[in-house]
Amino acid sequence: MKLDLFLLAAAGALASPYHASRALLSPVTRNGSSLSVDGAPWKAVGPNIYWLGLDENVIPPAGAPFDPANNASYPTKERITEAMATVKALGGTMARAHTLGVSTGNPLSVWPDLGVVNEQAFDTIDWAVYQAGRYGVRLLMPLVDNYDYYHGGKYNFLRWAGFNLTGDDSTNPEIQQFYTNATIVASFKDYIETLVTHRNQYNNLTYAEDATIFAYETGNELNGPVWGDEDCPAAWVQEIAQFVKGLAPDKLVFDGTYGINETHLAIEEVDVYSDHFYPVDTTKLQSDIQAVQSADKVYFAGEYDWVGQSGGDTLQSFYQIIEESPAVGGDAFWSLFGHNAPGCSTFVNHSDGFTLQYNNPNNTAYTTSRIELIRQHFVKMSTGKEISLNETLPVVPCPAPVLRRWTSSY
Ligand SMILES: *[C@@H]1O[C@H](CO)[C@@H](O)[C@H](O)[C@H]1NC(C)=O
Ligand SMILES: *[C@@H]1O[C@H](CO)[C@@H](O)[C@H](O)[C@H]1NC(C)=O
Ligand SMILES: *[C@@H]1O[C@H](CO)[C@@H](O)[C@H](O)[C@H]1NC(C)=O
Ligand SMILES: *[C@@H]1O[C@H](CO)[C@@H](O)[C@H](O)[C@H]1NC(C)=O
Ligand SMILES: *[C@@H]1O[C@H](CO)[C@@H](O)[C@H](O)[C@H]1NC(C)=O
Ligand SMILES: *[C@@H]1O[C@H](CO)[C@@H](O)[C@H](O)[C@H]1NC(C)=O
Ligand SMILES: *[C@@H]1O[C@H](CO)[C@@H](O)[C@H](O)[C@H]1NC(C)=O
Ligand SMILES: *[C@@H]1O[C@H](CO)[C@@H](O)[C@H](O)[C@H]1NC(C)=O
Ligand SMILES: *[C@@H]1O[C@H](CO)[C@@H](O)[C@H](O)[C@H]1NC(C)=O
Numbered sequence: 001m002k003l004d005l006f007l008l009a010a011a012g013a014l015a016s017p018y019h020a021s022r023a024l025l026s027p028v029t030r031n032g033s034s035l036s037v038d039g040a041p042w043k044a045v046g047p048n049i050y051w052l053g054l055d056e057n058v059i060p061p062a063g064a065p066f067d068p069a070n071n072a073s074y075p076t077k078e079r080i081t082e083a084m085a086t087v088k089a090l091g092g093t094m095a096r097a098h099t100l101g102v103s104t105g106n107p108l109s110v111w112p113d114l115g116v117v118n119e120q121a122f123d124t125i126d127w128a129v130y131q132a133g134r135y136g137v138r139l140l141m142p143l144v145d146n147y148d149y150y151h152g153g154k155y156n157f158l159r160w161a162g163f164n165l166t167g168d169d170s171t172n173p174e175i176q177q178f179y180t181n182a183t184i185v186a187s188f189k190d191y192i193e194t195l196v197t198h199r200n201q202y203n204n205l206t207y208a209e210d211a212t213i214f215a216y217e218t219g220n221e222l223n224g225p226v227w228g229d230e231d232c233p234a235a236w237v238q239e240i241a242q243f244v245k246g247l248a249p250d251k252l253v254f255d256g257t258y259g260i261n262e263t264h265l266a267i268e269e270v271d272v273y274s275d276h277f278y279p280v281d282t283t284k285l286q287s288d289i290q291a292v293q294s295a296d297k298v299y300f301a302g303e304y305d306w307v308g309q310s311g312g313d314t315l316q317s318f319y320q321i322i323e324e325s326p327a328v329g330g331d332a333f334w335s336l337f338g339h340n341a342p343g344c345s346t347f348v349n350h351s352d353g354f355t356l357q358y359n360n361p362n363n364t365a366y367t368t369s370r371i372e373l374i375r376q377h378f379v380k381m382s383t384g385k386e387i388s389l390n391e392t393l394p395v396v397p398c399p400a401p402v403l404r405r406w407t408s409s410y
Pocket of ligand 9 (some may be wrong): 388389390
């Protein structure tokens with residue numbers, strides 16, 4: 001099977017300038033509460049890597065595209081490739097990546113302005129999708145953010161429609177116009193269409209065709225005007241999920257509402273429901289899994305504090321529940337950074353205290369033991385194998401190899 005795929009990839013290389021002009025990964029499918037690939041069970045485990053499309057932690061060399069108002073710039077291809085190699089070294093199968101799907105309102109975005117397409121923004125996104133596919137890492141992309149950050153979100157669509165609102169207006173009931181105003185919903189769908197129909201310059205597949213992108217999420221942490229209200233109208237969730245599946249029938253759709261809103265569980269087009277954990281909370285985890293399982297859908301822990309800085313239950317107890325619950329499709333910790341490649345002498349840091357820097361020699365013994373625990377969990381979820389906690393973390397070279405062909409192992 002592996003050999004056949006490799007030969008097909010090689011044959012593709014002869015026929016076109018692309019090394020493999022067909023989708024080499026099969027789509028992820030859902031049956032009730034389980035996910036599978038080619039009939040075999042599949043779990044989505046990996047990091048959040050929000051910066052793959054557009055970053056705000058590195059000041060680029062003079063002359064490179066840069067947005068000084070937000071310190072935003074495109075990450076280097078070497079940083080992106082190293083991130084994919086690191087997902088594999090961690091035993092991961094996927095990454096959740098905000099800026100591969102959320103890219104609006106910044107001069108460097110896919111849509112800097114309403115309906116205006118900036119082709120340059122696709123270079124890093126295309127590269128991330130291409131290298132992810134070659135490393136065998138699948139991608140989950142939120143389509144809009146609840147907040148008013150450098151990479152864009154619902155406030156861009158509100159302002160484009162004439163609603164003068166910023167993140168400071170998060171409690172203003174007018175923000176619900178993002179979900180309810182037909183003009184805004186239509187412009188959001190246009191944006192989704194720009195993204196999903198885009199053809200990748202590195203593998204000549206549209207994002208709709210490329211099974212590397214196994215799922216789109218309707219958004220990140222979507223709420224209404226009251227913090228934690230989960231007030232993202234079910235009708236909107238359904239309309240967006242239908243639209244995504246109309247353009248890309250092989251994708252799964254995640255409900256991007258922040259938390260499990262039980263009134264959404266019956267939406268036919270939604271496959272997966274998720275929540276985020278700051279801190280880790282096993283009681284909430286268990287009751288949410290129960291609710292989602294009862295609806296015959298898949299549960300996913302989309303973000304959590306792997307460091308333990310918010311307190312809460314232990315990561316071990318969280319992982320044990322996830323491993324023992326068949327309706328859990330997987331989990332993604334927040335969040336992975338790598339070297340400032342191609343320089344490779346230092347690691348990129350982010351200010352939230354949740355930065356995981358794989359194999360940084362400066363990591364404390366505590367940090368290393370947490371990373372070993374994550375890897376043990378990911379390996380168990382993705383292969384069923386139990387590895388020792390003190391197994392040495394595999395080395396990821398920096399720069400990491402660019403993979404031009406499909407490979408089953410790194
Ligand atoms: C879906 O899962 C059910 C059991 O939950 C099984 O009976 C059925 O055959 C599965 N369908 C497919 C298409 O695999
Ligand atoms: C941009 O980065 C510089 C240097 O790290 C920092 O001093 C400045 O505050 C940052 N600006 C923004 C808008 O974050
Ligand atoms: C929707 O937004 C448009 C502005 O783009 C506005 O003219 C219209 O009144 C809004 N619709 C509703 C129902 O508020
Ligand atoms: C937008 O709102 C801000 C703050 O409320 C206000 O200062 C500004 O004048 C408004 N702009 C427009 C175009 O209405
Ligand atoms: C890319 O794919 C399109 C659509 O299948 C096809 O028309 C085109 O020839 C391909 N380009 C290359 C260089 O293979
Ligand atoms: C859930 O979503 C519905 C709309 O679909 C909304 O009315 C409700 O406020 C939301 N929140 C909760 C906690 O149910
Ligand atoms: C480790 O810490 C030292 C001292 O702060 C620093 O100079 C060095 O760059 C760090 N190494 C890495 C790989 O980040
Ligand atoms: C990385 O950022 C965190 C949070 O701001 C900070 O506590 C930590 O000291 C930083 N690490 C380095 C090596 O600068
Ligand atoms: C590794 O951990 C196992 C228990 O998980 C222990 O038995 C073994 O002694 C440890 N090995 C080393 C080299 O620390």
